Amino acid sequence: MEIVLEHVSKTYPGQREAAVEDVSLTIPAGEFVVFVGPSGSGKTTTMRMINRLIEPSSGRITIGGQDALSIDANKLRQSIGYAIQQGGLFPHMTVAQNIAVVPKLLKWDKKRIADRVEELLDMVGLDSAEFSHRYPRQLSGGQQQRVGVARALAADPPVLLMDEPFGAVDPITRGLLQDELMQLQAELRKTIVFVTHDFSEAVKLGDKIAVLGEKSKVLQYDSPEAILANPANETVEGFVGSGASLQQLNLLRVRDVEIEQRPTAHEGDSVAQFAAEIGDGWGIILDARDRPVRWTDARHLVGATSIKGIGLPLGETVSTASTLQDALEAILAERNASAVVTGSRGRYVGVVTIETLIESIRALREHHLGNPAIVDPHADDAVGSAAEGTS
Incomplete structure (x- = not known):
């Protein structure tokens, strides 16, 4: 559903200044729109007015062409998924009860x-x-956040609001959760409004980014590519920062580049056949759901009678929805100069290599040759040097 904000303002009782003042923007149906801005800019207030957790003082908000104020508030909220930091789970309910x-x-x-x-x-x-029968206190932060997203999606709402949902987890878990959200969005195509103060997160996730200033003034509302290439003013430039060239790696997804294959086997498969397929290279062991769990080479298989327990645990994997920045970080942490790629439900898809990544970065640089502000002429050289350091 399309969401339209028309001259929306919010002034809290007893306050002379508006928290949000005269905001107008359109959130296209099925797109992922990120509100990014400093603390106190009113971005969360603006988002919460969409499902009327906060009532607007003036202006109009329509969802799918219907005035939000004309809908019963409880029914409106039941039709809009809402995910917040740390999941917002009810501690006295099990995981299944929370989702239900x-x-x-x-x-x-x-x-x-x-x-x-x-x-x-x-x-x-x-x-x-x-x-299903665990309680929130029995979950890690990342698991709680996954349950929070599941609860927000429970009734299959057309709109999903997300208020800094990954802000309280560690960077590695945060990256994984971002990838999973992108994978879900590729499948579900919800209209998502996502609040963050992290511009890198906004570039990675958003189809469009609304950079908000004081009182939620819309400083720039455009695609990540357009904002990186042409910041509207000095304030937006400050959000983009000096690392704009590296931000370009967040514009391409792993699914956009060549994904290679390696031999795979399940634990019950033939050791001899797997060894023959691997040869002088390496292969990947999958679980019963075709999810990658370990990698191995011919040395690990010598004398083995079963694939079960053979090989070494996989390091960091990436999904088809991961960015090339994620892929670079995963590759540099692996001894094989490549990263395993997963798709829907974590199933094995293939591998992406450092050579593919360097070629993609070189092509990206040539594509943006006319935008020196966002091109680092030595970007692929730096990646190549880093790769040599891991070999």
């Missing part, structure tokens, strides 16, 4: 709810049998 909150309010039958909970846990990478 809105479907129960909508009076879904028990079987439909149970099926939906299982489907969503699988979708966000958690095993239903293992996690």
Whole structure:
């Protein structure tokens, strides 16, 4: 559903100054729009007015062409997914009960709810049998955030609001959660409004970015590419920062470059056949759901009677939705100068290599040759030097 804000303002009782003043913008249906701005700029207030957690003082907000104020507030919120920092889970409810909150309010039958909970846990990478009956205190921060996203998606809402949902997790987990969200969006095509203060996160996730200033004034509203190439003013330039050339790596996804294949096997497969396929190279061992779990080479298979337990754990993997920046970081941490790529539900897709990445960066540089502000002529040389250091 398209969301339109027309001259929206919010002034809190007892305050002379508006927290949000005269904001107008259109969020296209099925697109991922990121509000980015400094603390206190009103970006969260602006987002919360969409589902009327905060009522606007003036102006008009339409969702799918319907005035939000004409919809019962509770029904409106039940039709809009909402995910916040640390998941916002109810501590006295199990994971399954947390996810089922809105479907129960909508009076879904028990079987439909149970099926939906299982489907969503699988979708966000958690095993239903293992996690359904746990309580939030028994989960890691990343697991809590996954459950929070599952709960927001429970009733399959057309709109999803996300208020700095990954701000409280460590950088590695944050990157993985971002990738999973992008993978979900590729499948579901929700209209997503996402609030962050991290411009790199905005570039990675957003189809469009709204850079907001004081009182949520829209300083620039455009694609990440356009904002990186042509910041509207000095304030936006400050958000872009000096690392604009590296930000270009966040504009291409792993799915946009060549993905190579390596031999694969499951634990019950023939050792001899797997060894023959690997030859002088290396291969990947998959679990029963075709998710990569370990890598191995011919040395690991010598004398082995079973693939079970053979090889070494995989390091950091990337998904098809990951950016080339993510892929670079994963590759530089691996001894094979490549990173394993996963797709929907974490299933194996292939590998991306440092050679492919260097060629992609070189092509990206040539494409943007007319924009010296965002091109680093030595970017691919730096990547190549880093790769040599890992070999």
